[in-house]
Amino acid sequence: MSKKKISIYVCAIALLFWTLFPIYTLVLTSIEQQVELVSAPPHWIPESPTASNYLQLLGITPAVSGMMMGTVETLRVGLLNSIIIALAVTGIATLVSAFAGFAFGRYRFRGKMQMLFAILFSRLLPSVAMIIPFFYLFNQLGLLATQQALIITYLSFSIPLATWVLLGFFATLPSEMIKSARIDGCSRTSSILRIAMPMSRAGIVAVAILVFIGCWNEFFFALMLNGGTPAQTIPPAVASLFGVQGGINQLGQPAIAAATAISLAPVLVLGLIFQRYVTRLRIVDPVTIALELPEGA
Amino acid sequence: MRGKGYRRVSDASYAYLLIIPLIIFELGLTVYPLVYSFWTSLHNTNLAANTDKYVGLANYIHVFTSSATLNSLQLSLVFMITVVISSVLLGIGIALLLNEEFVGRGLVRALVLLPWAIAEYSCAIMWSGIYNQSYGFLNGLLMQLGIIREYTSFVTPAYAIYAVAIAYTWHYTPLGAFFFLGSLQAVPQDLYSQAKIDGAKVFRRFWVVTRPFMRHSFMIVAILSVVQALQALDLVFVMTFGGPGVATQVLPYLVYRETFATMSLGLGASLAWTLSALIIALTTVLFVLLTRRR
Numbered sequence: 001m002s003k004k005k006i007s008i009y010v011c012a013i014a015l016l017f018w019t020l021f022p023i024y025t026l027v028l029t030s031i032e033q034q035v036e037l038v039s040a041p042p043h044w045i046p047e048s049p050t051a052s053n054y055l056q057l058l059g060i061t062p063a064v065s066g067m068m069m070g071t072v073e074t075l076r077v078g079l080l081n082s083i084i085i086a087l088a089v090t091g092i093a094t095l096v097s098a099f100a101g102f103a104f105g106r107y108r109f110r111g112k113m114q115m116l117f118a119i120l121f122s123r124l125l126p127s128v129a130m131i132i133p134f135f136y137l138f139n140q141l142g143l144l145a146t147q148q149a150l151i152i153t154y155l156s157f158s159i160p161l162a163t164w165v166l167l168g169f170f171a172t173l174p175s176e177m178i179k180s181a182r183i184d185g186c187s188r189t190s191s192i193l194r195i196a197m198p199m200s201r202a203g204i205v206a207v208a209i210l211v212f213i214g215c216w217n218e219f220f221f222a223l224m225l226n227g228g229t230p231a232q233t234i235p236p237a238v239a240s241l242f243g244v245q246g247g248i249n250q251l252g253q254p255a256i257a258a259a260t261a262i263s264l265a266p267v268l269v270l271g272l273i274f275q276r277y278v279t280r281l282r283i284v285d286p287v288t289i290a291l292e293l294p295e296g297a
Numbered sequence: 298m299r300g301k302g303y304r305r306v307s308d309a310s311y312a313y314l315l316i317i318p319l320i321i322f323e324l325g326l327t328v329y330p331l332v333y334s335f336w337t338s339l340h341n342t343n344l345a346a347n348t349d350k351y352v353g354l355a356n357y358i359h360v361f362t363s364s365a366t367l368n369s370l371q372l373s374l375v376f377m378i379t380v381v382i383s384s385v386l387l388g389i390g391i392a393l394l395l396n397e398e399f400v401g402r403g404l405v406r407a408l409v410l411l412p413w414a415i416a417e418y419s420c421a422i423m424w425s426g427i428y429n430q431s432y433g434f435l436n437g438l439l440m441q442l443g444i445i446r447e448y449t450s451f452v453t454p455a456y457a458i459y460a461v462a463i464a465y466t467w468h469y470t471p472l473g474a475f476f477f478l479g480s481l482q483a484v485p486q487d488l489y490s491q492a493k494i495d496g497a498k499v500f501r502r503f504w505v506v507t508r509p510f511m512r513h514s515f516m517i518v519a520i521l522s523v524v525q526a527l528q529a530l531d532l533v534f535v536m537t538f539g540g541p542g543v544a545t546q547v548l549p550y551l552v553y554r555e556t557f558a559t560m561s562l563g564l565g566a567s568l569a570w571t572l573s574a575l576i577i578a579l580t581t582v583l584f585v586l587l588t589r590r591r
Binding site for chain 1: 298308309315318319320326327329330389391393402403405406408409410411413414415416418420422424426431432436437440441448466472474479524527528535540553557571576577
């Protein structure tokens, strides 16, 4: 092996270690007994691994303590809320932004640049800046502690992001097919639905995954608007087991780690899928849009 | 067939039709909340004390003269600079590595993105276990490697902000790395071969051939990481809750605390606007600097 090959493998191993070490510690914690976990130096391979935390949390075996029983219920409700909210937002945001992204990517119209800058601008605001008006607004509308509150909140983040990513995708589609469909008498709407959308399937799937992961992982609004209520999603549910804001966790690290791992499973799978699309996303900036993007649809 | 009726609508009006839903969402969910929160920032709104009177710029004067703001601003800048530099350098390194041919590259590529998919609050739980001072995995590892002699605490007043920044870098780097990788894949291979024939060494090849192709992704990643690092809250929220003491009380956390600890929404809103203004200003400066030469 050449010197270069060796250094490539050394770097690859270092990279894998950096990436996987923290994930490994979580998995390790979740399958160890509390006694073994606190041993120093740590047992990198557990002597008596157990899946009992996973089995209890997933409701496969009965919970061994009252606290565990409560946790199982919290997780179950949290997962259900998370699935409903993330799916609703993904559906609506992808639909709205597919059309908007097409308009921005392929048509020239007055006010386009200003609107694009406004969309980017809205992404610059931190969630702590938005929580005050949202809290007030939902309080007025009686929507606090409901699934709708989080769906509306997440749409406000997801639509600009999804529009921006899809815009780059639509802008780079070859114009010929869309144009010839139009000449053949296809209406604009059906040329979008029948030609442009199927051609951009990869981009749309990638955006849908991106939005879903974003919703599934969102913590701050989920905590402030719905935390501790029946409409709570999985992030505040798991964080409350860990003891947010200095609260004490009595469940024990292994069970908390197992709950965290369960909450991560769906997004890890989606992350693996997303990896195949991510290098094909073309993230554009406003100057590129103004100067380089093609015209016509 | 259906064409006639549709063609009377011009392309521009059709485009407006397509973006109407987006505009409604933007007006309702961004513009309105912004106006409301700016309005609040000019009042002494406090839900606990039940006050809500117009006070002009008094909240902003309080924010700009308070030592807590200064401390948080410093911490936020340290956090941001650490995250931006390490995630950009590491990201370029990872992209260059993943662009090389080696056995198992597909697997490594797939695994490398995982930390990005893991939410910040989960990262906080994970890294708390790693940094833990009585049984933590980092302590165990360093001890077994003979680097430390006894278990130490990493989350100390002096180092806590860096400990949090490392955890954040772990979570955030992969996304940028993949943006860089995307731009590397656009470099035509014959440019490399030509440079090799011309006798250019590795670093020179990177500088002359690769770098121009990475300029755009560099701008995107740099701006994104500045924005994200200044907005980051969840990690601190779950892992250190601003501590020990105020050692990790970055600006977003200060906004949270000022707003909800005493329910003073007016003060919180003015602080939130100050943070937003900082992010907008930095982003604009970066954008102008990085696009100037075009």
